Amino acid sequence: MVARRAPKRSSDLGPRTSDLGIYVHIPFCSAICNYCNFNRGLYDANLKARYVEALRREIANAPEGLAADTLFFGGGTPSLLAAEDVASIVAAVRDRVDLDRAAEITLETNPETVDRAKLERFREAGVNRLSFGVQSFHDAELQRLGRIHSAERARAAVREARAAGFDNVSLDLMMWLPGQSVGEWLSNVAELIAAGPDHASLYLLELYPNAPLKEDMARAGWSQAPDDDAAEMYLRAMETLEAAGLRQYEISNVARPGRESRHNVKYWQDGEWLAFGCGAHGTLAGVRWKNVSGTEDYIARVTSGADPVSERRHLSADTRLEEALFTGLRLVEGLDLDEVGARYGVNVWDKYGAALVPFVEAGWLVREGSRARLTRAGMLMANEVLSVFV
């Protein structure tokens, strides 16, 4: 299948395009945070060199004739790579894929891994968007999470990014941290606004079973605030951010107009993307695949010419429809039910309307013509509403 740049419709987020996204996974970290269950391990220079080589090889074997307009380095901690590594991966992508000259190229960056000079080199390597894992502007909270940067290092990293010429900077914050009050959370939001980002992602801390943080919490007697406080944290943060010009466009994401994450919007707008690296999963032409998770396993497979894919499945039209609705309703603008229905040959309201009516009556879901969207109150109940589709 050849993806070409064909706008399909317009919305606040711009046209939904058939261009692909490209995701590259970098599984290395300087230290392992006590709440993290991503696919990652400790940095090792030799392993990193072999991994980058394997990535270049996997990219060189990607299908030909594809066009992409976003490239996202996620992890892990991609900013542990040298700028030359990033440049060589971008070059490998450009060799194989028609990557738009104006492509959004994002690097997830941890504040302690960079200084101004390194950020300048990343920029020269083609990176034009930084997504900083700040998580908190309180040192005590950062220490509780096992993060190795300080609040001041995070603030300095944002200043360095601006000095290096980045005009698209995103900050991640985590809310509902152990021992965090509503007031402490809102002071984090105020610090974030003061740092002046173009985009921010707010994540609720999720404690997975056996997370070391759970043991730390039990030992230290920290607990998370009650659910009502978590709801207040979310609602007041969104109000404060919007008042500061950072418009909410997705359940967890806000941006200045035009600075929405073009890459992540593909996930929510039923888009397609290629994925490279260990544990990475991609979707193209109705097929979803996932690479082996282990870094050494991945390198061994790619280096020997074997397929790094460990799972590959054809998505049925029903599954694709469910996913399009499930992810599309995460966007503040919601989605056009007629358009999604036409894509998959069904009348969406005939199929799901009866199950959705109670949410409309509760004020969680709004129908406007052929569009449907969650209200902010509905976003707090998103799991319940979206479960209709799974």
Ligand code: SF4
């Ligand atoms: S830096 Fe990110 S990926 Fe690495 S251990 Fe911490 S949370 Fe996980």
